[in-house]
Amino acid sequence: MTEAATIEIDYYYERVAAALADLPKEAREELLEDLPAHFAEVIEEQGGPLVDRLGPPATYAAELRAAAGLDTGPAEGADRAPLVVYYERFVAALPDLDQRAGKVIGYPRATEFLRLLRPAWWIARAVAIVVLIFATDILPTERFDDPLGWLLIAVAIVVSIRIGATGVPRLPRWIGFATTAVAVVGTLFVVANAPRLLRQYTSPDYYPTAGGPLSGVTNVFPVDEQGRHLERVTLYDQNGNPIQVGDYWRCTTGDGSKPAAYPLCLGTPRPAETPEPADSGPPSATPSASPPVSSPASPSVTASPPPSVSPPAVSPSPSR
Protein backbone atom coordinates (compact mmCIF):
# COMPACT_ATOMS: atom_id res chain seq x y z
CA MET A 1 0.00 0.00 0.00
CA THR A 2 1.27 3.45 -0.83
CA GLU A 3 1.91 6.04 1.82
CA ALA A 4 -0.73 8.30 0.33
CA ALA A 5 -3.29 5.53 0.71
CA THR A 6 -2.31 5.01 4.36
CA ILE A 7 -2.73 8.69 5.08
CA GLU A 8 -6.05 8.73 3.30
CA ILE A 9 -7.27 5.73 5.30
CA ASP A 10 -6.15 7.32 8.55
CA TYR A 11 -7.90 10.54 7.70
CA TYR A 12 -11.15 8.89 6.70
CA TYR A 13 -11.01 6.62 9.72
CA GLU A 14 -10.51 9.53 12.11
CA ARG A 15 -13.49 11.35 10.62
CA VAL A 16 -15.72 8.32 11.04
CA ALA A 17 -14.46 7.78 14.59
CA ALA A 18 -15.16 11.42 15.45
CA ALA A 19 -18.72 11.11 14.17
CA LEU A 20 -19.23 8.15 16.52
CA ALA A 21 -17.62 9.86 19.49
CA ASP A 22 -20.83 9.84 21.55
CA LEU A 23 -21.15 6.06 21.57
CA PRO A 24 -20.06 4.10 24.63
CA LYS A 25 -16.36 3.36 24.39
CA GLU A 26 -16.72 -0.38 24.04
CA ALA A 27 -19.33 -0.34 21.30
CA ARG A 28 -17.42 2.31 19.44
CA GLU A 29 -14.14 0.46 19.51
CA GLU A 30 -15.80 -2.72 18.36
CA LEU A 31 -17.45 -0.92 15.52
CA LEU A 32 -14.22 0.75 14.41
CA GLU A 33 -11.93 -2.20 14.99
CA ASP A 34 -11.78 -3.61 11.49
CA LEU A 35 -12.41 -0.47 9.50
CA PRO A 36 -8.79 0.37 8.55
CA ALA A 37 -8.32 -3.10 7.10
CA HIS A 38 -11.62 -2.78 5.31
CA PHE A 39 -10.74 0.62 3.85
CA ALA A 40 -7.42 -0.76 2.64
CA GLU A 41 -9.32 -3.46 0.80
CA VAL A 42 -11.65 -0.91 -0.78
CA ILE A 43 -8.73 1.15 -2.07
CA GLU A 44 -6.95 -1.93 -3.33
CA GLU A 45 -9.94 -3.28 -5.22
CA GLN A 46 -11.66 -0.14 -6.37
CA GLY A 47 -8.88 2.47 -6.19
CA GLY A 48 -9.62 6.14 -6.07
CA PRO A 49 -10.24 8.42 -3.11
CA LEU A 50 -12.22 6.80 -0.34
CA VAL A 51 -14.64 9.71 -0.28
CA ASP A 52 -15.64 8.88 -3.86
CA ARG A 53 -16.13 5.21 -3.08
CA LEU A 54 -17.79 5.46 0.33
CA GLY A 55 -19.24 8.96 0.50
CA PRO A 56 -18.59 11.56 3.19
CA PRO A 57 -17.21 10.09 6.45
CA ALA A 58 -20.11 11.49 8.48
CA THR A 59 -22.64 9.79 6.20
CA TYR A 60 -20.65 6.57 6.37
CA ALA A 61 -20.64 6.77 10.17
CA ALA A 62 -24.38 7.43 10.28
CA GLU A 63 -25.05 4.42 8.05
CA LEU A 64 -22.76 2.28 10.17
CA ARG A 65 -24.48 3.36 13.33
CA ALA A 66 -27.96 2.73 11.96
CA ALA A 67 -27.07 -0.69 10.53
CA ALA A 68 -25.40 -1.75 13.76
CA GLY A 69 -28.58 -0.75 15.60
CA LEU A 70 -26.68 1.52 17.97
CA ASP A 71 -28.83 4.58 17.65
CA THR A 72 -32.39 5.44 16.84
CA GLY A 73 -31.60 8.50 14.78
CA PRO A 74 -28.13 8.92 13.31
CA ALA A 75 -28.26 12.71 12.97
CA GLU A 76 -29.89 13.17 16.33
CA GLY A 77 -26.94 12.07 18.41
CA ALA A 78 -24.41 14.16 16.52
CA ASP A 79 -26.33 17.38 17.12
CA ARG A 80 -26.71 17.15 20.88
CA ALA A 81 -24.23 18.54 23.32
CA PRO A 82 -22.10 15.90 25.04
CA LEU A 83 -23.36 16.98 28.45
CA VAL A 84 -26.95 16.34 27.41
CA VAL A 85 -25.98 12.93 26.10
CA TYR A 86 -24.23 12.09 29.37
CA TYR A 87 -27.22 13.29 31.34
CA GLU A 88 -29.63 11.18 29.30
CA ARG A 89 -27.39 8.17 29.68
CA PHE A 90 -27.28 8.76 33.43
CA VAL A 91 -31.04 9.02 33.68
CA ALA A 92 -31.43 5.88 31.59
CA ALA A 93 -29.10 4.03 33.96
CA LEU A 94 -30.99 5.04 37.11
CA PRO A 95 -33.55 2.20 37.27
CA ASP A 96 -30.78 -0.36 36.97
CA LEU A 97 -28.78 1.44 39.65
CA ASP A 98 -31.88 1.51 41.83
CA GLN A 99 -32.25 -2.25 41.53
CA ARG A 100 -28.60 -3.01 42.17
CA ALA A 101 -28.41 -0.79 45.23
CA GLY A 102 -31.62 -2.40 46.48
CA LYS A 103 -30.12 -5.87 46.11
CA VAL A 104 -27.26 -4.88 48.40
CA ILE A 105 -29.58 -3.89 51.25
CA GLY A 106 -32.06 -6.70 50.68
CA TYR A 107 -34.84 -4.80 48.94
CA PRO A 108 -36.13 -5.14 45.38
CA ARG A 109 -35.32 -1.49 44.84
CA ALA A 110 -33.42 1.10 46.83
CA THR A 111 -36.25 3.58 46.37
CA GLU A 112 -38.62 1.19 48.10
CA PHE A 113 -36.47 1.31 51.19
CA LEU A 114 -36.08 5.08 50.98
CA ARG A 115 -39.83 5.42 50.78
CA LEU A 116 -40.06 3.75 54.19
CA LEU A 117 -37.80 6.43 55.57
CA ARG A 118 -40.02 9.30 54.51
CA PRO A 119 -41.60 9.90 57.95
CA ALA A 120 -38.09 10.10 59.38
CA TRP A 121 -37.33 12.78 56.85
CA TRP A 122 -40.48 14.70 57.80
CA ILE A 123 -39.24 14.90 61.37
CA ALA A 124 -35.66 15.58 60.36
CA ARG A 125 -36.60 18.46 58.09
CA ALA A 126 -38.64 20.12 60.83
CA VAL A 127 -35.78 19.84 63.32
CA ALA A 128 -33.28 21.02 60.71
CA ILE A 129 -35.27 24.12 59.87
CA VAL A 130 -35.83 25.07 63.52
CA VAL A 131 -32.16 24.53 64.35
CA LEU A 132 -31.28 26.76 61.43
CA ILE A 133 -33.66 29.41 62.75
CA PHE A 134 -31.94 29.22 66.14
CA ALA A 135 -28.51 29.36 64.57
CA THR A 136 -29.26 32.46 62.55
CA ASP A 137 -30.76 34.20 65.60
CA ILE A 138 -33.97 35.01 63.81
CA LEU A 139 -35.87 34.32 67.01
CA PRO A 140 -34.77 35.55 70.44
CA THR A 141 -34.60 32.05 71.86
CA GLU A 142 -31.50 30.40 73.20
CA ARG A 143 -31.59 27.03 71.49
CA PHE A 144 -33.28 24.45 73.65
CA ASP A 145 -32.74 26.13 76.98
CA ASP A 146 -35.93 27.96 76.32
CA PRO A 147 -39.39 26.37 76.52
CA LEU A 148 -40.28 28.45 73.50
CA GLY A 149 -37.59 26.60 71.54
CA TRP A 150 -39.07 23.22 72.42
CA LEU A 151 -42.56 24.44 71.64
CA LEU A 152 -41.42 25.71 68.27
CA ILE A 153 -39.77 22.42 67.40
CA ALA A 154 -42.82 20.43 68.46
CA VAL A 155 -45.09 22.56 66.31
CA ALA A 156 -42.73 22.31 63.37
CA ILE A 157 -42.62 18.51 63.61
CA VAL A 158 -46.39 18.22 63.78
CA VAL A 159 -46.88 20.53 60.80
CA SER A 160 -44.16 18.79 58.81
CA ILE A 161 -45.60 15.32 59.38
CA ARG A 162 -49.07 16.54 58.55
CA ILE A 163 -47.93 18.07 55.28
CA GLY A 164 -45.93 14.96 54.44
CA ALA A 165 -48.72 12.52 55.22
CA THR A 166 -51.78 14.37 53.96
CA GLY A 167 -50.49 17.08 51.66
CA VAL A 168 -52.62 19.57 53.62
CA PRO A 169 -52.21 22.52 53.77
CA ARG A 170 -51.42 22.48 50.10
CA LEU A 171 -48.45 24.71 49.38
CA PRO A 172 -47.31 26.10 46.04
CA ARG A 173 -44.58 23.99 44.46
CA TRP A 174 -41.88 26.60 44.75
CA ILE A 175 -42.45 26.97 48.49
CA GLY A 176 -42.10 23.23 48.83
CA PHE A 177 -38.84 23.25 46.91
CA ALA A 178 -37.52 26.24 48.85
CA THR A 179 -38.42 24.63 52.18
CA THR A 180 -36.76 21.40 51.17
CA ALA A 181 -33.66 23.31 50.14
CA VAL A 182 -33.56 25.10 53.50
CA ALA A 183 -34.13 21.80 55.29
CA VAL A 184 -31.24 20.20 53.43
CA VAL A 185 -29.00 23.10 54.38
CA GLY A 186 -30.21 22.79 57.96
CA THR A 187 -29.52 19.07 57.98
CA LEU A 188 -26.01 19.66 56.71
CA PHE A 189 -25.61 22.31 59.41
CA VAL A 190 -26.75 19.91 62.11
CA VAL A 191 -24.49 17.15 60.83
CA ALA A 192 -21.51 19.47 60.58
CA ASN A 193 -22.03 20.78 64.09
CA ALA A 194 -23.15 17.55 65.71
CA PRO A 195 -19.82 16.74 67.39
CA ARG A 196 -19.57 20.20 68.92
CA LEU A 197 -23.19 20.43 69.99
CA LEU A 198 -23.08 17.01 71.58
CA ARG A 199 -19.94 17.81 73.49
CA GLN A 200 -21.24 21.16 74.57
CA TYR A 201 -24.19 19.66 76.35
CA THR A 202 -22.87 16.34 77.51
CA SER A 203 -19.16 16.48 78.12
CA PRO A 204 -17.28 17.93 81.10
CA ASP A 205 -14.87 19.40 78.53
CA TYR A 206 -17.30 22.26 78.33
CA TYR A 207 -15.58 23.64 81.42
CA PRO A 208 -12.05 24.00 80.19
CA THR A 209 -10.41 23.47 83.54
CA ALA A 210 -12.41 20.46 84.57
CA GLY A 211 -10.13 17.68 85.70
CA GLY A 212 -7.01 19.82 85.30
CA PRO A 213 -4.77 21.31 87.98
CA LEU A 214 -7.09 24.32 88.14
CA SER A 215 -10.27 22.32 88.56
CA GLY A 216 -10.72 23.39 92.19
CA VAL A 217 -10.13 27.06 91.45
CA THR A 218 -13.18 29.23 91.70
CA ASN A 219 -11.53 32.65 91.39
CA VAL A 220 -8.20 34.24 90.47
CA PHE A 221 -6.61 37.23 92.14
CA PRO A 222 -3.85 38.84 90.09
CA VAL A 223 -1.18 40.69 92.05
CA ASP A 224 1.66 42.78 90.59
CA GLU A 225 5.25 42.60 91.77
CA GLN A 226 4.62 45.19 94.43
CA GLY A 227 1.90 43.09 95.95
CA ARG A 228 -0.82 45.35 94.73
CA HIS A 229 -4.12 43.85 93.65
CA LEU A 230 -4.92 44.17 89.99
CA GLU A 231 -8.44 44.45 88.75
CA ARG A 232 -10.09 43.64 85.46
CA VAL A 233 -7.21 41.52 84.27
CA THR A 234 -7.91 39.34 81.30
CA LEU A 235 -5.76 36.33 80.59
CA TYR A 236 -5.03 35.11 77.06
CA ASP A 237 -3.55 31.88 75.86
CA GLN A 238 -0.88 31.54 73.14
CA ASN A 239 -3.57 31.72 70.44
CA GLY A 240 -5.09 34.94 71.71
CA ASN A 241 -8.15 33.24 73.15
CA PRO A 242 -9.29 34.44 76.58
CA ILE A 243 -8.65 31.94 79.35
CA GLN A 244 -11.57 31.31 81.61
CA VAL A 245 -10.64 29.86 84.95
CA GLY A 246 -12.85 29.59 87.95
CA ASP A 247 -16.53 29.92 88.46
CA TYR A 248 -17.00 32.25 85.57
CA TRP A 249 -20.69 31.72 85.01
CA ARG A 250 -21.67 32.39 88.58
CA CYS A 251 -20.41 35.97 88.39
CA THR A 252 -21.48 37.13 85.00
CA THR A 253 -24.52 39.32 84.80
CA GLY A 254 -25.73 37.65 81.67
CA ASP A 255 -23.32 39.22 79.24
CA GLY A 256 -21.31 36.20 78.22
CA SER A 257 -19.74 37.79 75.18
CA LYS A 258 -16.98 39.56 77.10
CA PRO A 259 -13.93 37.59 78.18
CA ALA A 260 -13.58 36.94 81.84
CA ALA A 261 -11.89 39.68 83.89
CA TYR A 262 -10.13 38.73 87.12
CA PRO A 263 -10.79 38.71 89.88
CA LEU A 264 -14.28 37.52 89.11
CA CYS A 265 -17.22 38.95 91.02
CA LEU A 266 -15.55 42.27 91.80
CA GLY A 267 -18.27 43.37 94.12
CA THR A 268 -17.70 40.60 96.62
CA PRO A 269 -14.01 40.04 97.30
CA ARG A 270 -13.86 36.78 99.11
CA PRO A 271 -10.22 36.62 100.28
CA ALA A 272 -8.83 38.81 103.07
CA GLU A 273 -6.94 42.10 102.57
CA THR A 274 -3.65 40.28 102.17
CA PRO A 275 -3.90 37.49 99.61
CA GLU A 276 -1.73 34.40 99.86
CA PRO A 277 0.82 35.46 97.20
CA ALA A 278 1.80 38.53 99.29
CA ASP A 279 2.89 36.35 102.20
CA SER A 280 5.06 34.01 100.16
CA GLY A 281 8.60 34.85 99.03
CA PRO A 282 8.76 36.22 95.51
CA PRO A 283 6.51 39.30 95.56
CA SER A 284 7.86 40.70 98.84
CA ALA A 285 11.49 40.43 97.75
CA THR A 286 11.10 42.61 94.69
CA PRO A 287 10.58 46.12 96.06
CA SER A 288 14.20 46.41 97.32
CA ALA A 289 15.74 45.31 94.02
CA SER A 290 13.87 47.71 91.77
CA PRO A 291 13.53 51.34 92.91
CA PRO A 292 10.61 53.64 91.93
CA VAL A 293 11.49 53.23 88.26
CA SER A 294 9.42 50.09 87.80
CA SER A 295 6.09 51.21 86.43
CA PRO A 296 2.87 49.37 87.14
CA ALA A 297 2.20 49.36 83.40
CA SER A 298 4.82 46.67 82.87
CA PRO A 299 4.42 44.19 85.62
CA SER A 300 5.89 41.47 83.48
CA VAL A 301 9.43 42.87 83.79
CA THR A 302 11.30 40.89 86.41
CA ALA A 303 13.23 42.32 89.28
CA SER A 304 16.70 41.41 87.98
CA PRO A 305 18.83 44.60 87.58
CA PRO A 306 19.53 45.02 83.87
CA PRO A 307 21.63 48.27 83.86
CA SER A 308 24.40 46.96 86.14
CA VAL A 309 25.42 44.14 83.79
CA SER A 310 26.40 45.99 80.63
CA PRO A 311 29.31 48.37 81.56
CA PRO A 312 31.90 45.72 82.61
CA ALA A 313 31.22 43.75 79.45
CA VAL A 314 32.39 46.64 77.23
CA SER A 315 35.67 47.50 78.95
CA PRO A 316 37.94 44.60 77.86
CA SER A 317 37.77 45.65 74.20
CA PRO A 318 41.20 47.55 73.98
CA SER A 319 43.10 44.28 74.37
CA ARG A 320 42.56 43.47 70.73
Next chain:
Amino acid sequence: MHSTLLHVDTTQLLKGVLDLAVLAVLRDEDGYGYDILRRLRSAGLDEVGDASVYGTLRRLFQAGMLTTYVVPSESGPHRKYYALNAAGRTQLGASGKVWRGFATTMDQLIGETS
Protein backbone atom coordinates in the same frame (compact mmCIF):
# COMPACT_ATOMS: atom_id res chain seq x y z
CA MET B 1 -41.35 11.53 2.72
CA HIS B 2 -43.92 11.73 -0.04
CA SER B 3 -41.38 10.88 -2.74
CA THR B 4 -40.69 7.44 -1.30
CA LEU B 5 -44.28 6.57 -1.87
CA LEU B 6 -44.13 7.39 -5.54
CA HIS B 7 -41.39 5.01 -6.57
CA VAL B 8 -40.02 1.98 -4.78
CA ASP B 9 -36.58 2.73 -3.42
CA THR B 10 -34.24 -0.24 -3.50
CA THR B 11 -32.25 1.01 -0.54
CA GLN B 12 -35.49 1.19 1.47
CA LEU B 13 -36.32 -2.38 0.54
CA LEU B 14 -32.79 -3.48 1.37
CA LYS B 15 -33.04 -2.16 4.90
CA GLY B 16 -35.64 -4.73 5.73
CA VAL B 17 -33.89 -7.71 4.23
CA LEU B 18 -30.19 -6.97 4.62
CA ASP B 19 -29.96 -9.21 7.67
CA LEU B 20 -31.41 -12.06 5.71
CA ALA B 21 -29.15 -11.36 2.72
CA VAL B 22 -26.01 -11.31 4.86
CA LEU B 23 -26.98 -14.52 6.62
CA ALA B 24 -27.70 -16.08 3.24
CA VAL B 25 -24.32 -15.33 1.68
CA LEU B 26 -22.63 -16.82 4.76
CA ARG B 27 -24.61 -20.08 4.62
CA ASP B 28 -22.15 -22.02 2.51
CA GLU B 29 -18.91 -20.21 3.15
CA ASP B 30 -17.38 -18.01 5.86
CA GLY B 31 -16.27 -14.60 4.74
CA TYR B 32 -14.61 -11.35 5.82
CA GLY B 33 -16.24 -7.93 5.54
CA TYR B 34 -15.18 -6.90 2.09
CA ASP B 35 -15.66 -10.42 0.79
CA ILE B 36 -19.26 -10.46 2.01
CA LEU B 37 -19.89 -7.09 0.40
CA ARG B 38 -18.53 -8.42 -2.87
CA ARG B 39 -20.76 -11.48 -2.73
CA LEU B 40 -23.85 -9.37 -2.13
CA ARG B 41 -23.02 -7.07 -5.02
CA SER B 42 -22.17 -9.85 -7.41
CA ALA B 43 -25.47 -11.48 -6.46
CA GLY B 44 -27.24 -8.40 -7.79
CA LEU B 45 -27.60 -6.13 -4.75
CA ASP B 46 -25.55 -3.35 -6.36
CA GLU B 47 -26.86 -0.63 -4.16
CA VAL B 48 -25.96 -2.22 -0.88
CA GLY B 49 -23.95 0.23 1.20
CA ASP B 50 -20.50 -0.50 2.48
CA ALA B 51 -21.21 0.78 5.98
CA SER B 52 -24.63 -0.90 6.07
CA VAL B 53 -23.11 -4.32 5.50
CA TYR B 54 -20.38 -3.64 7.99
CA GLY B 55 -22.79 -2.44 10.65
CA THR B 56 -25.14 -5.34 10.00
CA LEU B 57 -22.30 -7.81 10.52
CA ARG B 58 -21.48 -6.21 13.89
CA ARG B 59 -25.11 -6.29 14.95
CA LEU B 60 -25.63 -9.91 13.92
CA PHE B 61 -22.45 -10.78 15.80
CA GLN B 62 -23.70 -8.92 18.88
CA ALA B 63 -27.00 -10.78 18.59
CA GLY B 64 -25.11 -14.05 18.79
CA MET B 65 -25.81 -15.31 15.27
CA LEU B 66 -22.27 -15.11 14.00
CA THR B 67 -18.89 -16.16 15.25
CA THR B 68 -15.64 -14.56 14.20
CA TYR B 69 -12.07 -15.63 13.78
CA VAL B 70 -9.01 -13.82 12.53
CA VAL B 71 -6.94 -15.12 9.64
CA PRO B 72 -3.46 -13.64 9.33
CA SER B 73 -2.35 -12.85 5.82
CA GLU B 74 1.15 -12.30 4.55
CA SER B 75 0.11 -9.56 2.16
CA GLY B 76 -1.99 -6.80 3.67
CA PRO B 77 -3.90 -6.64 6.94
CA HIS B 78 -5.30 -9.52 8.96
CA ARG B 79 -8.84 -10.44 8.10
CA LYS B 80 -11.71 -11.07 10.46
CA TYR B 81 -13.88 -13.85 9.13
CA TYR B 82 -17.53 -14.21 10.01
CA ALA B 83 -19.22 -17.60 10.21
CA LEU B 84 -22.82 -18.66 10.81
CA ASN B 85 -23.42 -20.52 14.05
CA ALA B 86 -26.44 -22.62 15.01
CA ALA B 87 -28.47 -19.58 16.08
CA GLY B 88 -27.63 -17.87 12.81
CA ARG B 89 -28.76 -20.87 10.78
CA THR B 90 -32.03 -21.06 12.71
CA GLN B 91 -32.57 -17.36 12.11
CA LEU B 92 -31.77 -17.76 8.42
CA GLY B 93 -34.36 -20.53 8.12
CA ALA B 94 -37.04 -18.56 9.95
CA SER B 95 -36.38 -15.26 8.16
CA GLY B 96 -36.23 -17.09 4.82
CA LYS B 97 -39.68 -18.51 5.43
CA VAL B 98 -41.07 -15.09 6.31
CA TRP B 99 -39.53 -13.61 3.20
CA ARG B 100 -40.91 -16.27 0.89
CA GLY B 101 -44.37 -15.81 2.30
CA PHE B 102 -44.09 -12.06 1.94
CA ALA B 103 -42.69 -12.28 -1.59
CA THR B 104 -45.46 -14.67 -2.64
CA THR B 105 -48.07 -12.32 -1.26
CA MET B 106 -46.51 -9.38 -3.08
CA ASP B 107 -46.27 -11.39 -6.31
CA GLN B 108 -49.92 -12.28 -6.16
CA LEU B 109 -50.85 -8.73 -5.33
CA ILE B 110 -48.87 -7.31 -8.20
CA GLY B 111 -50.00 -10.08 -10.56
CA GLU B 112 -53.63 -9.32 -9.79
CA THR B 113 -53.44 -5.54 -10.07
CA SER B 114 -51.07 -5.06 -13.01
